[in-house]
Amino acid sequence: MSAPPLLDVRGIARRLGSHQALDDISFSLASGDILGIIGRSGAGKSTLIRCLSGLERVDGGSITVEGTEITALSETALQTVRQRIGMIFQHFNLLSAKTAAENVMLPLLIAGWPKRRREERVAELLDLVGLGGQAKRYPHQLSGGQKQRVGIARALAASPALLLCDEATSALDPETTTSILALLDDINRRLGVTMVLITHEMSVIRSLARKVIVLDHGRIAEQGSVAEIFGAPRSDVTHSLLRGFRPELPDHLAAALRPEPFPGSAPLFRIDLAGENARGTLLFDLAQSFRVRPVLLHGGLQDVRGVAVGSLFVALADAGAAPVDAILSFLLGRSQATELLGHVVPSA
Amino acid sequence: MLSLLLDLLWQSLLQTLEMTFAAGAVSLLLGLPLAVLLVTTDRQGIRPIPPLNLVASWIVNAVRSVPFIILLIILIPVTRLIAGTSLGTEAAIIPLSIACIPYYARIAEVSLREVDRGLIDAVRAMGGSRWTIIRHVLVPEALPGLLSGFTVTLVTLIGASAMAGAIGAGGLGDLAIRYGYQRFETNVMIAVVIVLIALVCLIQWLGDRLAARLGHR
Ligand SMILES: Nc1ncnc2c1ncn2[C@@H]1O[C@H](COP(=O)(O)OP(=O)(O)OP(=O)(O)O)[C@@H](O)[C@H]1O
Ligand SMILES: [Mg+2]
Numbered sequence: 067m068s069a070p071p072l073l074d075v076r077g078i079a080r081r082l083g084s085h086q087a088l089d090d091i092s093f094s095l096a097s098g099d100i101l102g103i104i105g106r107s108g109a110g111k112s113t114l115i116r117c118l119s120g121l122e123r124v125d126g127g128s129i130t131v132e133g134t135e136i137t138a139l140s141e142t143a144l145q146t147v148r149q150r151i152g153m154i155f156q157h158f159n160l161l162s163a164k165t166a167a168e169n170v171m172l173p174l175l176i177a178g179w180p181k182r183r184r185e186e187r188v189a190e191l192l193d194l195v196g197l198g199g200q201a202k203r204y205p206h207q208l209s210g211g212q213k214q215r216v217g218i219a220r221a222l223a224a225s226p227a228l229l230l231c232d233e234a235t236s237a238l239d240p241e242t243t244t245s246i247l248a249l250l251d252d253i254n255r256r257l258g259v260t261m262v263l264i265t266h267e268m269s270v271i272r273s274l275a276r277k278v279i280v281l282d283h284g285r286i287a288e289q290g291s292v293a294e295i296f297g298a299p300r301s302d303v304t305h306s307l308l309r310g311f312r313p314e315l316p317d318h319l320a321a322a323l324r325p326e327p328f329p330g331s332a333p334l335f336r337i338d339l340a341g342e343n344a345r346g347t348l349l350f351d352l353a354q355s356f357r358v359r360p361v362l363l364h365g366g367l368q369d370v371r372g373v374a375v376g377s378l379f380v381a382l383a384d385a386g387a388a389p390v391d392a393i394l395s396f397l398l399g400r401s402q403a404t405e406l407l408g409h410v411v412p413s414a
Numbered sequence: 415m416l417s418l419l420l421d422l423l424w425q426s427l428l429q430t431l432e433m434t435f436a437a438g439a440v441s442l443l444l445g446l447p448l449a450v451l452l453v454t455t456d457r458q459g460i461r462p463i464p465p466l467n468l469v470a471s472w473i474v475n476a477v478r479s480v481p482f483i484i485l486l487i488i489l490i491p492v493t494r495l496i497a498g499t500s501l502g503t504e505a506a507i508i509p510l511s512i513a514c515i516p517y518y519a520r521i522a523e524v525s526l527r528e529v530d531r532g533l534i535d536a537v538r539a540m541g542g543s544r545w546t547i548i549r550h551v552l553v554p555e556a557l558p559g560l561l562s563g564f565t566v567t568l569v570t571l572i573g574a575s576a577m578a579g580a581i582g583a584g585g586l587g588d589l590a591i592r593y594g595y596q597r598f599e600t601n602v603m604i605a606v607v608i609v610l611i612a613l614v615c616l617i618q619w620l621g622d623r624l625a626a627r628l629g630h631r
Contacts, residue, residue: 119539148541159536162630163554172550173540204630224540 070133072097072227072260073118078127078137080113080284087113089284091127095277097227100254100261102275102292104268104307109281111264115230118262119151120144132227149177152221152259156233158213160205166216167192167201173223191219195249211242218249222259229253231263235270247273268311272296272370280304293373297340298402313366313377315407323408331409332361332381333390338403339367344374348400352382356393359383361412381412422589423605427613429503430585433575437510438568444511445518445567446560448474450548452519453526460534460544474516482513482574486581506583510574518567525559526552558629565621569614586610 071094080088087110095101103111116122118129120136129136136147152173160169167188174184192198195215205213214234221229231250235243251274253259265271271278271292278295280287280303287301296312299305315323315336323334337348344367349360360380367376382393390406397404448470454460455467480488489509490500497505533551542550553560576587586606594603 116535121535121539142543145541145543148539151539153536153539155532155536157532159530159532161533161537161551161555163557163628164550172537172542176540176542176546206630220540230539 069097071095071130072099072132073262074128074130075118076128076130078114078117078124078129080110080117080122080124082113086284088117088124091281091284091286093279093286093289095260095262097260098254098258099277100263100275101277101279102271103262103264103279103281104266104271104304105281105287106303106307107266110284111281112232113284114281115232115262115264118228118230119148119153145176149173149224150227152224152226152229154214154217154221154229154231154234156236158205158210158217158237160213160216160220162205165202165204166197166208166219169205169216170219170223173220177224187223188219191223192216194222194253195219209242210238211246214238214242214246215249218246218253222253222257225257227260229259229261231261231265233264233266236266243267243270250274268308272311272368276371280307293340293370293375294402296368296370297344297373297375298338300403313364313379315379316364319363319379319410322410324410325408327409330411332383332385332412333393334363334379334381334407334410335394335397336405336407337365337378337380337397337401338376339378340370340375340402341373343400343402344376346400349378349380351400352380352393352396355396356382356385356388358385358388358393359412363410363412379407381410383412419602419605422593422602423586423609426584426586426589426606427609429583430572430575430587430613432503433506433510433578433583433585434568434571436507437514437571437575438564440507440511441514441518441567441571442564445515446522446553448515448519449522449526450552452523453552454544454548460538460547474519477513477516478520482509483577485509485513486578490581501582503584506575506578506581506585510571510578513574514567514571517570518563521563521566522556522560525556525563528559529555558625561621561625561628565618565625568617568621572610572614572617 073095076092078088078091091114103114105111113122117124124137131147132150134147136144139147170188170191171184174187192201195218197212197215200208200212235246238246247270254261263270263275275292278292279289280301282303287303295304296308299308352358352360361383363379363381365376365378367374394404394406451470452467455463457464486509489512493500493505493508496508499505529552533555534547537547537551575585579585579588579591586609590603590606593599594606
């Protein structure tokens with residue numbers, strides 16, 4: 067079998083006041099993987115990520131990091147485990163009284179590195195994040211993007227196995243966000259660091275995550291590969307979170323939709339595609355098998371981490387005699403998900 | 415006459431400075447740890463020990479609620495025990511310190527509490543011990559406030575040391591009372607006030623400059 071997971075979470079729960087912030091959360095993460103956690107505000111994302119490093123205690127369940135079960139550890143015993151975990155924050159949380167270099171050095175000081183090696187490592191890390199020349203600057207002398215780079219260098223200083231990012235790019239402009247994401251991606255590739263990212267921005271998930279967990283009211287609404295989630299979201303929360311990131315039926319077409327067939331109408335299907343089935347002869351095969359004329363009304367494919375993902379809105383003209391049920395099951399076999407939306411005039 | 419006045423002023427100024435800075439140093443040395451204790455053992459602190467927190471808080475409140483002039487008298491036996499006498503400049507340092515330790519502790523506590531919790535979390539998350547958090551987060555991040563608070567404490571001490579004159583501590587306040595009040599030598603009184611104003615302004619100016627230099631914001 068494969069190697070044991072780097073992070074294994076089993077049935078954790080956490081109550082905050084009278085609010086059940088986390089409820090029966092289970093997932094595991096292999097070494098080198100990148101997990102994105104999305105959810106509405108207040109869903110419990112920050113609480114979850116804080117539990118993973120023991121900053122927040124759990125009421126039940128277990129969390130295993132690199133084979134160590136952490137939920138029962140004392141604050142002192144946790145200190146050793148935390149040296150294997152790096153954390154990045156939305157508001158950077160850099161110490162204002164320390165320079166960039168001193169901030170990056172602190173985890174090494176905690177880990178007890180000798181002075182010479184500390185200094186070499188800090189220089190190396192600042193170069194890695196592209197801040198070689200800013201070592202002696204204080205946080206207030208740096209831009210938001212530069213501060214986050216210091217935050218990343220600090221999180222990586224003691225070579226952690228796991229990097230936790232809570233809204234790492236939410237305080238940054240789009241361009242800076244892109245550069246920070248590219249840096250994180252590069253770090254994952256080069257150093258093989260496992261990452262958990264929380265974000266409101268679906269573009270962050272799309273460009274960085276491999277697996278996705280959708281949290282809703284403290285529970286996992288759904289989880290899967292990023293292509294699965296973007297390709298064919300199953301829960302309502304995911305649908306609403308991904309609004310704008312997936313092709314939607316334009317309003318004028320949606321308005322023309324009727325639940326029952328009518329003279330001159332054609333059934334309209336939404337076909338969600340991902341990976342293999344997104345690139346192929348699907349529409350041609352459909353026409354051949356059922357003698358229908360597929361009319362593409364709307365749709366789009368996008369690249370999600372190297373996987374083609376998207377949706378097509380296809381009306382089937384001349385389907386008068388063709389069995390809709392058979393067509394549906396044919397499409398279900400060739401797509402992530404297919405839904406009969408209603409009936410429209412195909413040429414409209 | 416003038417040289418006599420200047421000589422008196424100079425001697426008194428030295429005594430005031432001795433009392434202020436000696437008691438100030440003690441307040442800083444003991445008040446800051448007390449403030450750290452108040453913050454860290456709090457229910458939301460990094461080492462919650464609510465009973466200890468409560469006791470410390472009560473003691474601080476108790477000492478702070480007694481007017482200084484009364485504290486001076488209550489503490490005469492303690493002062494005698496430590497200094498061997500309850501009279502004189504050195505002896506006055508003891509009640510001044512005891513009054514100012516909780517005073518500075520409360521001021522410092524406010525600054526320490528203002529330190530962003532996110533910074534404490536960041537250092538906890540990297541595996542920092544409680545001592546690391548105190549040493550690298552709480553104190554350095556609160557430093558400008560701790561310093562301004564110390565300046566306030568010193569200025570308060572100058573005023574309190576004048577009251578200590580009542581138990582024969584000497585100093586500028588004592589001079590003003592003996593010559594200015596009891597002997598109606600108004601010019602001595604005016605001279606003392608001018609020196610006091612200059613002294614307070616100087617301390618405040620130095621404190622502000624230092625705090626500004628240490629604040630990296
Ligand atoms: N001390 C508390 N008492 C009661 N409820 C709390 C407490 N702390 C947090 N909560 C609630 O727990 C829930 C989870 O909070 P959390 O910060 O994990 O959400 P989040 O998903 O990170 O939200 P956001 O996207 O806004 O950052 C929220 O609904 C919040 O109101
Ligand atoms: Mg949050």
